[in-house]
Amino acid sequence: xTTASPSLNSPVxxxxxxxxxxxxxxxxxxxxLDKKFSESPAGWTTLMLDLSSCKILDSVGLNLLxxxxxxxxxxxxxxxxxxxxxxxxxxxxxTRLDQHVEIVNA
Amino acid sequence: MRTKVSALFRRGPGPLGRWLRFLxxxxxxxxxxxxxxxxxxxxTILPRFENLCVGxxxxxxxxxxxxxxxxxxxxxxxxxxxxRIGAGSVAHxxxxxxxxxxxxxxSCQQQQKNLISVLVTCxxxxxxxxxxxxxxxxxxxxxxxxxxxxxxxxAGLPGEMRDTFLTVTxxxxxxxxxxxxxxxxxxxxxxxxxETLGKVRSKLEAEFRANSQHVIxxxxxxxxxxxxxxxxxxxxxxxxxxLKTESDTLEAEIGMIVGGLQFQDIVQQKCEHVVAxxxxxxxxxxxxxxxxxxxxxxxxxxxDIAGSHEKISGGIARIEKCLKEVENGSQQLEKFQGxxxxxxxxxxxxxxxxxxxxxxxxTVTKLTDQHYHDVQPAGEIASGLxxxxxxxxxxxxxxxxxxQIRSVQIGDGTGLEQLAARTAxxxxxxNTISLESAQDLAKIRLGIKEMMSIFSEISNRGxxxxxxxxxxxxxxxxxxxxxxxxxxxxxxxxxETSQSIQQSVKAVGDSIAPLHAFRAEFTTLSDNLQRLxxxxxxxxxxxxxxKTEAMRYTMASEHALHxxxxxxxxxxxxxDDIELFxxxxxxxxxxxxxxxxxxxxPEKSEKEPVAAGNFDANIELF
Numbered sequence: 118x119t120t121a122s123p124s125l126n127s128p129v130x131x132x133x134x135x136x137x138x139x140x141x142x143x144x145x146x147x148x149x150l151d152k153k154f155s156e157s158p159a160g161w162t163t164l165m166l167d168l169s170s171c172k173i174l175d176s177v178g179l180n181l182l183x184x185x186x187x188x189x190x191x192x193x194x195x196x197x198x199x200x201x202x203x204x205x206x207x208x209x210x211x212t213r214l215d216q217h218v219e220i221v222n223a
Numbered sequence: 224m225r226t227k228v229s230a231l232f233r234r235g236p237g238p239l240g241r242w243l244r245f246l247x248x249x250x251x252x253x254x255x256x257x258x259x260x261x262x263x264x265x266x267t268i269l270p271r272f273e274n275l276c277v278g279x280x281x282x283x284x285x286x287x288x289x290x291x292x293x294x295x296x297x298x299x300x301x302x303x304x305x306x307r308i309g310a311g312s313v314a315h316x317x318x319x320x321x322x323x324x325x326x327x328x329x330s331c332q333q334q335q336k337n338l339i340s341v342l343v344t345c346x347x348x349x350x351x352x353x354x355x356x357x358x359x360x361x362x363x364x365x366x367x368x369x370x371x372x373x374x375x376x377x378a379g380l381p382g383e384m385r386d387t388f389l390t391v392t393x394x395x396x397x398x399x400x401x402x403x404x405x406x407x408x409x410x411x412x413x414x415x416x417x418e419t420l421g422k423v424r425s426k427l428e429a430e431f432r433a434n435s436q437h438v439i440x441x442x443x444x445x446x447x448x449x450x451x452x453x454x455x456x457x458x459x460x461x462x463x464x465x466l467k468t469e470s471d472t473l474e475a476e477i478g479m480i481v482g483g484l485q486f487q488d489i490v491q492q493k494c495e496h497v498v499a500x501x502x503x504x505x506x507x508x509x510x511x512x513x514x515x516x517x518x519x520x521x522x523x524x525x526x527d528i529a530g531s532h533e534k535i536s537g538g539i540a541r542i543e544k545c546l547k548e549v550e551n552g553s554q555q556l557e558k559f560q561g562x563x564x565x566x567x568x569x570x571x572x573x574x575x576x577x578x579x580x581x582x583x584x585x586t587v588t589k590l591t592d593q594h595y596h597d598v599q600p601a602g603e604i605a606s607g608l609x610x611x612x613x614x615x616x617x618x619x620x621x622x623x624x625x626x627q628i629r630s631v632q633i634g635d636g637t638g639l640e641q642l643a644a645r646t647a648x649x650x651x652x653x654n655t656i657s658l659e660s661a662q663d664l665a666k667i668r669l670g671i672k673e674m675m676s677i678f679s680e681i682s683n684r685g686x687x688x689x690x691x692x693x694x695x696x697x698x699x700x701x702x703x704x705x706x707x708x709x710x711x712x713x714x715x716x717x718x719e720t721s722q723s724i725q726q727s728v729k730a731v732g733d734s735i736a737p738l739h740a741f742r743a744e745f746t747t748l749s750d751n752l753q754r755l756x757x758x759x760x761x762x763x764x765x766x767x768x769x770k771t772e773a774m775r776y777t778m779a780s781e782h783a784l785h786x787x788x789x790x791x792x793x794x795x796x797x798x799d800d801i802e803l804f805x806x807x808x809x810x811x812x813x814x815x816x817x818x819x820x821x822x823x824x825p826e827k828s829e830k831e832p833v834a835a836g837n838f839d840a841n842i843e844l845f
Binding site: 176177180184203207208210214 | 707
């Protein structure tokens with residue numbers, strides 16, 4: 118359910134989370150993100166997490182997000198989160214994750 | 224001239240004054256029509272006005288209910304986010320969950336130290352074992368020429384004696400072959416074992432360093448998270464005042480709007496008084512001043528409506544501003560230190576701790592299994608070589624013994640005795656090497672056995688600990704997530720409630736928009752009556768008449784208007800029909816206590832009598 122569109126030399130690795138990021142979907146997205154990280158060509162400097170179609174973000178989903186952000190930052194990359202839903206944005210601000218990632222309007 | 228006429232007109236009860244006032248009186252038929260019109264208008268306006276107020280009240284009630292809900296939600300959010308609700312018990316539960324796994328990891332650290340020590344010893348012993356082959360071959364080397372000398376010396380001996388020495392030389396040759404074969408086979412294995420022991424030691428040392436740093440850091444993070452919680456609870460308890468203040472302000476502003484709509488009763492009563500006065504005029508035509516009085520009362524109603532409209536509109540604007548502040552404040556809570564639900568807060572730290580501890584145990588268990596399998600073959604080599612060395616020493620001893628016995632039997636005069644003695648020396652040397660090697664091998668075997676036992680114990684305990692942790696972490700992680708989800712749900716509720724209030728605010732604004740028109744209607748009615756009114760009276764009869772009118776009034780503003788026309792203030796205490804709302808009872812220590820007006824006597828009072836004109840314009844006394 119995630120897609121990425123890195124070209125060989127693109128600095129941006131895009132991962133699209135299609136749907137809500139909750140306890141019922143987090144495990145699947147974790148597997149797909151792991152796969153994305155391991156299969157992507159080296160050299161990307163920005164991770165773009167597309168949450169445009171995510172309307173519900175719960176604690177388990179946030180845990181996955183935080184882990185992914187830490188992993189990307191451990192590789193020296195910046196992280197951007199794309200969202201348009203006010204609830205998701207509210208949670209990202211409330212949890213202060215916006216101090217570690219750039220929130221971009223969809 | 225004009226001034227003289229006005230003065231005459233005003234001067235009062237003289238005939239000229241009465242005549243002039245008669246000339247200026249309103250036309251009775253026209254007046255009655257106007258009174259009826261005003262009464263009819265009032266009777267239609269009032270129900271519409273009531274509907275508007277009821278409708279607005281309902282929307283404001285909804286807003287008030289939402290306002291209370293928002294305040295409650297903000298308090299919950301502040302409590303959850305700061306850790307006052309739920310954090311302590313969940314943290315305690317997590318610590319209990321991690322206690323045994325951390326004890327296991329600590330014990331692994333200690334056992335790894337022991338293992339490294341044993342490995343170092345085994346490595347040294349295996350190193351010395353690698354030199355045994357050379358030692359053995361060096362010790363056996365002289366036998367090459369000894370066997371030749373045996374053949375030469377025994378060549379001249381009788382058959383049996385010669386055969387014995389030939390047997391000795393054959394045995395020596397066989398033993399040389401045995402040594403070569405044994406050490407050829409085992410040299411590589413010994414080298415592998417030595418290398419394996421070295422690799423396992425290096426890996427263990429690296430794991431020990433990495434794990435100990437990692438575990439120390441993670442332990443420190445967990446301890447800090449828990450120990451800081453109490454301090455943060457105290458600090459955050461002070462900082463959530465801002466959010467509480469904003470939501471209190473919001474509730475207060477909504478309350479003000481509620482108060483603003485209470486003017487409906489005032490309008491209703493005033494209009495009823497006007498209607499009652501107008502009803503009386505059919506039978507008893509009023510004086511111009513009485514008409515003017517009612518006109519002013521209706522004008523006062525229009526002002527009341529305008530005032531309340533402004534108050535409500537202002538309140539709506541302030542509410543919108545407050546809502547924004549509350550929503551921003553609830554999202555950011557920027558003054559909070561270490562908010563439990565934040566991305567680097569207590570919940571996240573503990574979740575990560577559980578995951579990391581689980582991963583450490585899993586890794587340690589896997590590596591331990593790997594080390595067990597790596598080290599096991601080294602133990603088998605050791606046992607195989609030991610038996611060969613024992614056989615070698617025994618055989619050499621027998622060969623030497625055999626040579627010595629035969630040489631003694633042959634007697635002096637040959638070199639065989641010396642050769643036999645030399646062979647015995649070599650045998651003793653071989654024996655020593657074999658003994659030492661056997662001892663080293665035994666030590667290596669013991670060491671490897673000890674290591675494998677430790678590996679096995681670590682592996683078994685690791686599996687048990689991991690199984691228990693895997694099972695028990697589920698409910699604990701569930702409680703941690705539930706704590707954070709509680710905060711998220713509250714944030715969402717705040718967002719929805721804010722939205723509902725915003726919608727109510729808009730609805731209230733829309734519903735009170737017609738107040739402008741109502742004000743205009745009352746103003747028109749007031750003007751209509753004003754056209755029929757005359758000058759301010761001076762005659763005693765008119766003042767008396769107006770006094771009668773005043774008996775109907777129940778509000779300070781009505782008395783104030785009355786006082787404007789008569790030029791006199793009517794002391795409220797003079798009227799038996801007027802009831803005053805008592806002031807709130809002040810505390811006993813207050814020096815500003817105002818006793819009820821009815822209880823005051825002039826000689827004892829230290830204040831001026833309460834007069835209608837002195838009341839605050841915003842206070843209506845019923």
